[in-house]
Amino acid sequence: MTPPVKRRPSGHHHGDLRNALERAALELVAEKGPHGFSLNEASRRAGVSVAAPYKHFADREALLAALAVTGYREQRERFAGAVSALDDPADQLAAFAAAYVRFAAERPALFDVTFYAGLDKARHPELAEAGDALLATLLPVAARITSGESAAFDLLLRISSAAHGLAVFLRQGLFGVAADALEETAHRAAHTARALIADAKSSAA
Amino acid sequence: MTPPVKRRPSGHHHGDLRNALERAALELVAEKGPHGFSLNEASRRAGVSVAAPYKHFADREALLAALAVTGYREQRERFAGAVSALDDPADQLAAFAAAYVRFAAERPALFDVTFYAGLDKARHPELAEAGDALLATLLPVAARITSGESAAFDLLLRISSAAHGLAVFLRQGLFGVAADALEETAHRAAHTARALIADAKSSAA
DNA sequence: ACCTGAACACCGTTCAAGT
DNA sequence: ACCTGAACACCGTTCAAGT
Numbered sequence: 001m002t003p004p005v006k007r008r009p010s011g012h013h014h015g016d017l018r019n020a021l022e023r024a025a026l027e028l029v030a031e032k033g034p035h036g037f038s039l040n041e042a043s044r045r046a047g048v049s050v051a052a053p054y055k056h057f058a059d060r061e062a063l064l065a066a067l068a069v070t071g072y073r074e075q076r077e078r079f080a081g082a083v084s085a086l087d088d089p090a091d092q093l094a095a096f097a098a099a100y101v102r103f104a105a106e107r108p109a110l111f112d113v114t115f116y117a118g119l120d121k122a123r124h125p126e127l128a129e130a131g132d133a134l135l136a137t138l139l140p141v142a143a144r145i146t147s148g149e150s151a152a153f154d155l156l157l158r159i160s161s162a163a164h165g166l167a168v169f170l171r172q173g174l175f176g177v178a179a180d181a182l183e184e185t186a187h188r189a190a191h192t193a194r195a196l197i198a199d200a201k202s203s204a205a
Numbered sequence: 206m207t208p209p210v211k212r213r214p215s216g217h218h219h220g221d222l223r224n225a226l227e228r229a230a231l232e233l234v235a236e237k238g239p240h241g242f243s244l245n246e247a248s249r250r251a252g253v254s255v256a257a258p259y260k261h262f263a264d265r266e267a268l269l270a271a272l273a274v275t276g277y278r279e280q281r282e283r284f285a286g287a288v289s290a291l292d293d294p295a296d297q298l299a300a301f302a303a304a305y306v307r308f309a310a311e312r313p314a315l316f317d318v319t320f321y322a323g324l325d326k327a328r329h330p331e332l333a334e335a336g337d338a339l340l341a342t343l344l345p346v347a348a349r350i351t352s353g354e355s356a357a358f359d360l361l362l363r364i365s366s367a368a369h370g371l372a373v374f375l376r377q378g379l380f381g382v383a384a385d386a387l388e389e390t391a392h393r394a395a396h397t398a399r400a401l402i403a404d405a406k407s408s409a410a
Numbered sequence: 411a412c413c414t415g416a417a418c419a420c421c422g423t424t425c426a427a428g429t
Numbered sequence: 430a431c432c433t434g435a436a437c438a439c440c441g442t443t444c445a446a447g448t
Contacts, residue, residue: 017431017432033323033325034323035240035323038420038421038422039421039422039423040420040421040422041420041421048431048432048433049432049433049434050421050422050423050433051423051424051425051432051433051434051435052431052432052433054422054423054424055430055431055432056431059422059423060421060422060423115373115377115379116321116323118238118239118240118321120238121377121378121379131379131380132381135380135381153381154393157374157380157381157382157393158367158393158397160370160374160380161367161370161371161373161374161380161397162363162366162367162370162397163370164370164373164374164379165365165366165367165368165369165370165371165373166366166370168320168366168369168370168373169362169365169366169369172320172326173326174320174336174369175336175340175362175365175366176337176340176358176362177362188359188362188363192363192366192367192401195400195401195403195404196397196400196401198400198404199400199403199404222412222413243439243440243441244440244441244442245439245440245441246439246440253412253413253414254413254414254415255414255440255441255442256413256414256415256416256442256443256444257412257413257414259441259442259443260411260412260413261412264441264442265440265441265442
């Protein structure tokens with residue numbers, strides 16, 4: 001039997017304060033929204049002083065940025081999974097669009113932190129990198145449909161922005177999109193993706 | 206010559222503190238982003254005590270909600286203008302999509318407050334109303350293209366979410382969309398709208 | 411009716427000090 | 430190396446009091 005990890009030598013921590021803080025932060029966002037997160041409250045939940053986080057994160061924003069990187073990474077994994085499960089590139093992009101909406105619905109706190117925490121990309125280059133990695137995963141798929149790299153980027157941007165818009169509407173209940181209309185909205189994203197693919201093909205012809 | 210309005214009887218205000226606070230708030234958001242706004246700083250800029258705003262707004266969120274209503278209203282005006290300048294419904298919806306992107310680029314602070322301030326619609330029914338008013342302006346246009354109210358709503362939702370996604374990407378510099386690529390992005394939104402219209406027509410046929 | 415002054419709990423951040 | 434304790438400026442909000 002593994003010993004319980006509850007006791008920690010007072011004055012030190014259990015060795016993974018960084019992760020504990022990230023988890024507490026995500027909890028807080030889930031409970032009170034991206035604005036309800038405070039470093040002090042997260043410290044309290046992790047059982048440390050309010051000064052402790054500064055040994056692991058430069059400031060409040062840096063913790064959020066770390067979570068956002070996690071968000072991008074999980075998106076990339078989901079998208080890669082959706083792509084690798086199919087063969088036809090149009091099917092793959094439609095699945096990507098649906099997965100985008102599903103990510104927002106199934107990981108709402110992570111989605112909000114990643115896209116709604118007001119993180120400045122210029123101040124957090126890791127975010128730009130994570131975003132580029134996402135793009136790099138999908139670009140080859142789009143390139144199998146279009147002729148030319150530029151057209152592939154264009155198509156991918158259109159599908160992504162349409163999926164993002166639907167994901168945001170779903171998250172915020174905008175435009176009459178009910179928060180529980182996940183399947184309908186995911187289907188809508190896939191449908192839109194197919195329409196944009198058809199348009200890209202007819203433009204190329 | 207109209208007398209300068211600078212002097213105010215100390216102890217009272219110039220009579221429009223509410224507006225002065227809203228302007229100061231929008232200034233702050235423009236300067237430091239939607240999270241950089243504080244009621245105290247806005248009070249300072251308006252030249253009143255930190256308690257004064259509470260005679261005009263229930264709390265910090267209520268001020269933001271008032272600004273968001275302004276945002277929806279200005280959007281509606283812009284969209285109505287784009288629609289009334291044209292005759293063909295497809296042209297009108299394409300112009301609407303382009304205007305959506307332009308609003309984000311030309312009124313960034315207002316766009317951010319309206320969509321990125323984390324306002325809870327359940328707690329601010331005025332927001333839901335303003336959003337519905339927007340929808341009501343565009344629905345008849347979409348209905349001229351589709352057969353049936355439900356299909357019109359569907360088409361409008363697709364065009365709006367695509368435009369919203371592009372607007373967000375432009376505002377946040379996501380997905381390689383440069384912040385200064387306004388015309389290109391507006392054109393992209395219009396193009397996407399036309400593709401979705403074509404798809405709606407072919408689905409109906 | 412509209413505003414001030416003072417107060418409270420809370421937050422982000424810093425820094426010297428402890429182990 | 431990693432954390433605490435105490436401190437600072439700042440914030441949202443309340444309330445009694447002033448005119």
